Amino acid sequence: xxxxxxxxxxxxxxxxxxxxxxxxxxxVEAFIRTPATRRSVQLALTLVATVGALGVAVVQWATYSPxxxxxxxxxxxxxxxxxxLAWQSMILIFGALSALLFAARTRAGESAFTPLGSAAPGxxxxxxxxxxxxxxxxxxxxxxxxxxxxxxxxxxxxxIALFVALEVFSLPLYLMAAxxxxxxxxxxxGALKYFLLGAFSSAVFLFGAALLYGATASTGYGxxxxxxxxxxxxxxxxxxxxxxxxxxxxxxxxxxxFHTWSPDAYQGAxxxxxxxxxxxxxxxxxxxxxxxxxxxxxxxxxxxxWMIWTIAILTMAVGTIVALVQTDIKRMLAYSSVAHAxxxxxxxxxxxxxxxxxxxxxxLTYGIATIGAFAxxxxxxxxxxxxxVGGEATRLGQWAGLGRRDPLLAGAMGLFLLSFAGIxxxxxxxxxxxxxxxxxxxxxxxxxxxAVLASAAAAFFYVRLIVLMFLTDVPEDQQESVEVDYHPYTxxxxxxxxxxxxxxxxxxxxxxxxxxxAGTLLxxx
Amino acid sequence: MSPIAxxxxxxxxxxxxxxxxxxxxxxxxxxxxxELMLNAANLALVAxxxxxxxxxxxxxxxxxxxxxxxxxVVGLAIIIxxxxxxxxxxxxxxAELKG
Numbered sequence: 110x111x112x113x114x115x116x117x118x119x120x121x122x123x124x125x126x127x128x129x130x131x132x133x134x135x136x137v138e139a140f141i142r143t144p145a146t147r148r149s150v151q152l153a154l155t156l157v158a159t160v161g162a163l164g165v166a167v168v169q170w171a172t173y174s175p176x177x178x179x180x181x182x183x184x185x186x187x188x189x190x191x192x193x194l195a196w197q198s199m200i201l202i203f204g205a206l207s208a209l210l211f212a213a214r215t216r217a218g219e220s221a222f223t224p225l226g227s228a229a230p231g232x233x234x235x236x237x238x239x240x241x242x243x244x245x246x247x248x249x250x251x252x253x254x255x256x257x258x259x260x261x262x263x264x265x266x267x268x269i270a271l272f273v274a275l276e277v278f279s280l281p282l283y284l285m286a287a288x289x290x291x292x293x294x295x296x297x298x299g300a301l302k303y304f305l306l307g308a309f310s311s312a313v314f315l316f317g318a319a320l321l322y323g324a325t326a327s328t329g330y331g332x333x334x335x336x337x338x339x340x341x342x343x344x345x346x347x348x349x350x351x352x353x354x355x356x357x358x359x360x361x362x363x364x365x366x367f368h369t370w371s372p373d374a375y376q377g378a379x380x381x382x383x384x385x386x387x388x389x390x391x392x393x394x395x396x397x398x399x400x401x402x403x404x405x406x407x408x409x410x411x412x413x414x415w416m417i418w419t420i421a422i423l424t425m426a427v428g429t430i431v432a433l434v435q436t437d438i439k440r441m442l443a444y445s446s447v448a449h450a451x452x453x454x455x456x457x458x459x460x461x462x463x464x465x466x467x468x469x470x471x472x473l474t475y476g477i478a479t480i481g482a483f484a485x486x487x488x489x490x491x492x493x494x495x496x497x498v499g500g501e502a503t504r505l506g507q508w509a510g511l512g513r514r515d516p517l518l519a520g521a522m523g524l525f526l527l528s529f530a531g532i533x534x535x536x537x538x539x540x541x542x543x544x545x546x547x548x549x550x551x552x553x554x555x556x557x558x559x560a561v562l563a564s565a566a567a568a569f570f571y572v573r574l575i576v577l578m579f580l581t582d583v584p585e586d587q588q589e590s591v592e593v594d595y596h597p598y599t600x601x602x603x604x605x606x607x608x609x610x611x612x613x614x615x616x617x618x619x620x621x622x623x624x625x626x627a628g629t630l631l632x633x634x
Numbered sequence: 635m636s637p638i639a640x641x642x643x644x645x646x647x648x649x650x651x652x653x654x655x656x657x658x659x660x661x662x663x664x665x666x667x668x669e670l671m672l673n674a675a676n677l678a679l680v681a682x683x684x685x686x687x688x689x690x691x692x693x694x695x696x697x698x699x700x701x702x703x704x705x706x707v708v709g710l711a712i713i714i715x716x717x718x719x720x721x722x723x724x725x726x727x728x729a730e731l732k733g
Contacts, residue, residue, distance in 0.1 A: 226715065227715065227718075229715075229718040229719045230719050232718075268694070269690075269693070269694045269697055272694075272697065272698070272701070273697055273701060276701045276704065276705065280704060280705065280708045283708050283709075283712060284708060284711070284712070287712055287715060293719065294719055294720065297712065297715050297716045297719055298716065300712050301661060301712050301713065301716050301725075302725075304708065304709050304712050305655065305661065305664055305665065305668070305709075305725075308665070308668040308705055308709060309652070309655045309667075309668055309671070311705075312648075312651070312652075312668050312671035312672050312675065313652075313671070315671075315672060315675040315698060316648050316671065316674065316675040316678065318675070318694075319644075319675045319678040319679045319682065319691070319694075320678070322679060322682055322683075322690065322691050322694070323641065323678065323681075323682035323685070323686075326682075326686040326688055326690075327688075327690060328690050328691075328694060
């Protein structure tokens with residue numbers, strides 16, 4: 110027998126605002142014909158939806174009494190506890206910043222997206238679309254749907270809800286990754302790999318969910334936990350199920366050996382999309398991993414921790430070592446993001462309670478620096494001999510002497526790189542410190558030792574880029590081949606993220622207090 | 635026939651699907667492998683639902699069907715875009731991205 114579920118719609122208000130914004134964006138696509146007007150309307154709509162939802166989330170946070178963890182949105186399926194609100198607010202901030210990058214254009218008025226996704230690269234249709242000034246403004250509603258899916262993903266306490274939310278945020282990302290304006294073959298190829306491996310990982314996740322359901326006769330986290338606690342003897346179905354579910358989530362997090370999609374997708378996707386995907390997907394994946402491990406699977410610590418330890422160490426090592434030899438800056442940051450996935454997993458060593466506030470703080474610092482760094486990449490452009498500004502200059506050599514061309518921009522890039530490396534007085538240092546402290550707290554010092562060594566090695570390639578920007582002269586033949594572009598939206602994003610990186614590094618107390626308030630979970634029953 | 639047999643069948647199908655994704659170089663065949671994996675999971679869900687005499691698994695199977703249909707739309711769109719660009723959907727041939 111079915112009984113109608115009790116849904117407290119007020120608790121879902123931030124998610125509803127974002128998804129309605131996305132639906133309104135689809136209508137805007139249908140009714141506003143002029144590309145330029147449509148773009149401004151879409152940008153305004155996206156900003157109103159994300160910032161409005163952020164405001165609602167903040168109000169909800171403030172109205173929870175100090176000792177309450179939050180409310181249950183739909184019994185057994187979604188909770189809106191402080192942890193979920195913290196992640197949702199973070200994803201909304203990333204979404205709003207990315208929306209500005211989506212709308213930014215070069216001095217010549219080019220957006221980052223192809224004018225017509227269906228036209229083959231180099232075809233007459235594509236030339237015609239360029240001539241008519243068409244625009245793919247669908248990326249704005251697509252991003253809102255992705256944000257809405259991620260918000261559901263971080264608050265789901267049921268495997269059905271988690272699976273549906275996973276697909277709701279993944280499918281728009283696959284499409285957005287394929288829409289780059291330049292190097293379209295690269296973009297489409299990256300999207301194809303992203304799609305196939307992403308679909309593969311959700312199938313793996315789903316089979317794991319089926320096995321967990323088979324073992325426990327329920328898809329809710331609370332019932333799974335009750336089953337694991339009640340019968341520790343019979344684990345024949347539950348261990349393979351838990352491993353497959355975790356593997357599916359580790360794919361999204363980009364942990365080795367499930368990281369192979371991320372360099373290709375990051376390099377091929379339009380840079381604003383890369384910024385969004387790198388910051389928000391990683392946050393959503395870490396949040397879901399945290400919730401399923403800490404609500405449903407923590408009694409299996411002995412059985413699962415070997416896997417988390419191995420994957421964390423492999424991820425840090427492979428991410429760092431492969432990043433050392435990259436010559437393309439987007440690819441280098443992609444491997445650096447793989448290494449960061451390893452640092453995130455360090456917090457899971459021993460399943461310490463501190464991880465519940467350390468991981469959100471880490472992802473906040475990482476996401477802000479990532480969006481800033483990719484925003485700067487959109488500003489450094491190749492210039493042809495006849496003076497026309499081309500695509501992004503992503504070869505590392507082309508960044509030589511950027512400190513002379515634009516000291517402020519290069520300084521901001523330097524700040525983000527130092528934050529990635531975890532140098533004190535940047536946000537990244539506080540984030541890493543929190544994560545490592547959480548692991549040491551539960552006796553995970555061997556893994557922290559590996560993590561510290563990996564951060565030291567990783568600092569090498571971040572500092573190498575800083576040296577390249579500030580201490581290397583522009584090669585004689587390249588004086589005129591690179592240009593620093595300018596768009597107010599991009600610059601606003603760069604300055605906001607740079608200020609936040611510095612502020613969280615110098616005065617982290619306020620944000621840390623919020624993060625420790627967020628360290629409570631509801632089981633949803 | 636005991637419903638547990640369907641769970642074994644589902645596991646075998648899942649393995650075949652995963653092998654297809656990981657070894658076949660044609661994007662469409664790899665994609666069919668993904669669909670096989672999703673359907674294997676559906677079969678397992680329905681079989682477990684029958685074993686437990688409980689309906690959640692069947693409900694989840696419905697959700698999976700809807701989501702798989704949406705995934706096909708997005709996946710085929712990307713595969714067709716790649717085919718138009720290079721007249722081939724081999725996963726080996728597109729080798730712009732390396733390292």
